[in-house]
Ligand SMILES: Cc1cc2nc3c(=O)[nH]c(=O)nc-3n(C[C@H](O)[C@H](O)[C@H](O)COP(=O)(O)OP(=O)(O)OC[C@H]3O[C@@H](n4cnc5c(N)ncnc54)[C@H](O)[C@@H]3O)c2cc1C
């Protein structure tokens with residue numbers, strides 16, 4: 001399967017309408033894209049009336065193109081005093097324009113130009129997968145699904161209220177109007193979902209009917225006599241048809257246990273949706289445990305087969321950068337240093353594997369490219385032994401500053417209870433209770449999020465979670481020693497270990513060890529020595545200077561990572577292990593979606609060595625699940641981090657009893 005996306009070119013037809021040579025068709029009616037959007041797509045779906053008074057409304061579009069339908073819908077939402085609380089627009093596009101291409105096509109949109117510019121400002125690189133963009137304080141959410149509609153529709157975890165079908169003409173773009181696409185749409189349709197498209201082609205109408213839409217003709221736009229409108233009213237009921245519905249909560253109040261990267265992000269994402277949060281941490285402030293260190297790097301993972309980890313980490317990185325930019329724009333900067341990350345292989349053979357992955361993926365250079373050792377030395381003072389992958393958007397940040405910004409953004413929505421350990425949790429009368437060691441109720445709420453890393457196992461000992469504790473130690477080199485070493489890189493360098501560029505006080509940070517968590521959590525000189533050896537391996541030209549440093553005189557940071565069997569986190573609704581055990585026989589061939597879940601109980605755990613990559617995306621995933629909103633990830637990726645996956649494995653092996 002080719003990984004790279006082929007972008008579209010901003011070409012105009014002789015009449016001045018955007019035109020695709022690939023499909024030999026125009027992007028919208030020659031009689032006006034905005035007027036077509038209003039008549040066919042908004043009008044055909046009974047919008048804006050259909051979203052009036054709803055808490056959330058979800059539109060799914062096939063074919064984002066230059067986004068005129070999105071812009072027209074967003075503007076209609078802005079203009080409507082009865083608008084829904086949150087408008088979700090999920091759109092699939094196989095050949096995205098570049099940001100520059102979009103800007104050229106959007107010139108002259110007049111009243112819509114400010115919206116178009118906001119869209120361009122957040123426009124993603126042409127990377128396969130889902131990209132979530134938020135506008136108007138997060139009330140308008142665009143989830144761009146970049147890739148082929150036929151392949152992506154089955155992977156969307158979305159419940160749709162309305163559909164815009166806007167492929168090119170069915171005669172020239174058959175794969176956008178195929179039975180698999182129609183089935184994919186029907187799978188997402190909430191009861192009574194509406195659909196509109198400009199075409200009245202008979203096979204499209206028949207195809208929609210076959211998958212459960214009630215189809216009718218309506219007056220077409222411009223030169224077209226008819227168009228198609230439809231409503232999802234299948235004549236049959238299928239147990240497997242279960243698109244997520246908008247959640248009904250009696251009280252939007254959640255308890256979050258743990259105020260590290262995981263818990264602070266979850267707090268912020270829930271607060272953004274109007275939730276009140278009672279946040280507990282045993283320490284006397286946020287980010288005082290594993291998230292306490294001030295030197296965390298972030299870059300994506302790359303593999304030739306675009307593994308689950310590669311896709312997840314790409315999504316996590318992209319989402320985190322957007323989320324932090326939104327915090328910055330709201331006056332709460334996280335202090336991100338987007339200096340770029342150079343990832344070198346541990347040896348020449350690994351370098352070859354990196355090159356092969358780069359070639360197989362063909363991703364845009366703005367995301368990742370090869371950087372030779374010579375370029376690294378001349379442009380980033382990085383005297384590395386070999387070239388490697390260059391992630392221009394990678395960088396580093398101090399996790400406590402991210403946590404502080406998120407809690408500040410949550411503002412009055414969060415009641416923080418620091419210095420307060422939750423000893424147990426219990427569900428009583430549809431409410432979760434957090435209890436202290438004496439059994440007194442500290443707080444109760446319909447939703448509880450466990451964001452307390454490996455300590456979650458103490459609160460829920462029966463879960464199949466197998467979280468390991470892995471000790472890690474970082475070394476801080478004083479400014480004078482960094483001066484003495486000379487030639488310190490101005491980017492992050494990773495390989496067998498990593499180093500960060502100098503902090504504002506001139507210090508340099510080098511990491512980090514990865515050992516079983518045994519003995520007291522105190523810094524060990526032999527680990528500082530091992531970190532110095534890592535530094536010498538990353539910068540061999542400076543090895544002599546590094547050898548002169550006394551590890552016994554160094555300080556740094558030591559913490560414990562919480563790591564699952566496959567290093568992927570546990571994010572999502574917690575499984576009801578008791579109920580699953582009683583039905584173990586029946587669930588032996590089950591899928592994740594069949595497993596019983598504990599109402600209102602969610603996990604954001606086991607962020608291992610990638611807390612920055614998982615925390616923001618994990619929080620958005622949880623909040624979307626809690627609200628029944630479109631997920632920001634493809635379903636197979638959400639499954640890969642599902643906290644019930646180990647229970648499922650045990651059930652399949654007959655070991656859950
Ligand atoms: C040496 C080292 C280097 C690292 N480098 C990087 C890096 O470069 N990039 C990166 O992305 N990640 C890195 N990580 C990983 C990253 O730091 C973690 O993934 C992240 O901090 C985990 O966050 P968390 O919120 O899950 O856990 P924590 O930060 O540990 O937060 C859990 C919180 O829960 C609280 N808690 C637990 N139980 C209870 C209870 N019962 N009641 C109340 N409070 C409770 C604890 O007090 C704690 O504050 C590194 C980790 C280490 C150790």
Ligand SMILES: C[S@@+](CC[C@H](N)C(=O)[O-])C[C@H]1O[C@@H](n2cnc3c(N)ncnc32)[C@H](O)[C@@H]1O
Nearest residue numbers: 063064065066067068069094095148149166168
């Ligand atoms: C008519 S244009 C969409 C116009 C768009 N809705 C707008 O408002 O600007 C059709 C779009 O479908 C996209 N497309 C074509 N085949 C596709 C496929 N198989 N999967 C996803 N998108 C596809 C094209 O690249 C093109 O951008």
